[in-house]
Amino acid sequence: MPWSIRILRAFLGITFVFAGAQKFLDPNFFRAGGGDYIGTQLAGFATGTPAAPLMRVLGHAPVLTGVAIALVEIAVGLGTLAGIGMLATSLVGFAVNTTLWLSATWHTHPYFLGSDSIYALAWLALAAGIVEVERARRGRVAGPIERIDGISRREFARGSLIAAVAVALGVASKALAAPASSTGLGALADPTRRSAARSSASGSSATPTTAPSVAPATPGRVLTTLDALPVGRAVGFTDPQVGPAVLLRLANDQVVAYSRACTHEGCLVGYDQSSHILVCPCHGAEFDPAHQAAAIAGPTRTPLESIKVVVDRPTGDVILPA
Ligand code: FES
Structure with a gap:
């Protein structure tokens, strides 16, 4: 695998694991009234952004949404680092950062100061690189062991292991979280x-x-x-x-x-x-x-x-x- 792809994998993988674990470790993220409560963030993301309809739907279950985002980030990060289902994980990473680009950092001007646009393109570049590597390898090695469309039993087992580790990391991080502080936000009235x-x-x-x-x-x-x-x-x-x-x-x-x-x-x-x-x-x-x-x-x-x-x-x- 070319070094360009290895560097992207390492950076994106570590960043996503860190981002997911950080959410579980943040006592305010899941607590209504906390300084960075996910419900408050979703309400802000739904204000004047292209992804507003989706954010409003997710805003009905903010804690569930927060847990799901954190688990997806950890799973995508681990999968990227371990080289498991890399095309799928890079596309999921692209979808996550594109959604954040259209919501969380939509109001950033100029656009390149918002990190999500950069991350989305980095995931896209990684996905394109993986496809090219697979194509090149397929051209070099002709035989029954070379396939990218199917999933072998071994890959399935490794994928399941990644999912289990992601859940375990999330649960462990949540258990380690410090007690909640009090930095309640007053709502902006309309x-x-x-x-x-x-x-x-x-x-x-x-x-x-x-x-x-x-x-x-x-x-x-x-x-x-x-x-x-x-x-x-x-x-x-x-x-x-x-x-x-x-x-x-x-x-x-x-x-x-x-x-x-x-x-x-x-x-x-x-x-x-x-x-x-x-x-x-x-x-x-x-x-x-x-x-x-x-x-x-x-x-x-x-x-x-x-x-x-x-x-x-x-x-x-x-x-x-x-
Ligand atoms: S502190 Fe406001 S976007 Fe990071």
């Missing part, structure tokens, strides 16, 4: 569900506010009103340029808005109402909305992208300028 919020700049008379019903001084889209956005709270909205975004009213009454796309790999951050911090559910990055969304923890040092919003004090409207 401004369209708030009865007090206005959904357009037309100045609806149905809004229960004492402010006069006049057109806002700043032309643009009314995201919500100060009445509907208490101090210390956050609401989600979609910015036409930036995509999923979050609007917050800080303790000093300042209203700020940021992109929800984490500057690490593009997962959508959520708002922790107890600590007033924006938290990424994927790898734990934290951003301080009171300080230009500066990164204060996790694997990135880049702040979230800031979005300009204007508060029209006479009406209380919070406006996204046109």
Whole structure:
């Protein structure tokens, strides 16, 4: 087997085993309210991505989905390292990373900063290399022992062993997991569900506010009103340029808005109402909305992208300028 394929196998195999085991070892991954809870991640993956319908379905059984993903990653990783069913494992790896590309890292710009696109292509390159090696070998050796379509008893036994080891690793990792910590995330409310919020700049008379019903001084889209956005709270909205975004009213009454796309790999951050911090559910990055969304923890040092919003004090409207 060429060294190019061996290198790909080693890197992808080790990475997938590590990623799967890490999920079982993470006390927050399976715990609702945990910093990187799989349910929160799936909800974020379902926001404005091509894989949203699939993510919504999986979101009905988040823990089961998390366990399945971790087991698949371990099985694919072990199979790749051991050289068992490599074409199948590389195609499964390609499917996993392509799905993550279309969901978890979909909001990463430019696209090549999201690791899943690179992993998906690495799996594809590995699959193509394996097919070429098999073709070349088939051309050199003609005989009954050379076949790539069927599965021998020996291969079946080795595959079963891999599956058993994957399950055993998962169970062992889960048993070793540390006690859960408490970093619950506050949900991002949808401004369209708030009865007090206005959904357009037309100045609806149905809004229960004492402010006069006049057109806002700043032309643009009314995201919500100060009445509907208490101090210390956050609401989600979609910015036409930036995509999923979050609007917050800080303790000093300042209203700020940021992109929800984490500057690490593009997962959508959520708002922790107890600590007033924006938290990424994927790898734990934290951003301080009171300080230009500066990164204060996790694997990135880049702040979230800031979005300009204007508060029209006479009406209380919070406006996204046109
Ligand atoms: S995507 Fe990795 S910390 Fe946010």
